[in-house]
Amino acid sequence: MIRALLHSADDLFNSDGAWWILALDGILLIPLIFAVFFYPVVVLGGVAAAAVLTVALLAMVRFIQARRHS
Secondary structure, rough: HHHHHHHOOOOOOOOOHHHHHHHHHHHHHHHHHHHHHHHHHHHHHHHHHHHHHHHHHHHHHHHOOOOOOO
């Protein structure tokens, strides 16, 4: 199905440029947008978990860097 969608847009986008990447990202983003509409609590929990993990990872990296330089 994705292959059919991509080949239907061959006349609109050249596969050499950045517009092709944006078109592919747009096609892959559609299911995520639908997930937000149908499962908002689950998606919000996933976003919060990703944010907590990102902050924890960045804090750990900063801690390790500070420990190496002192």
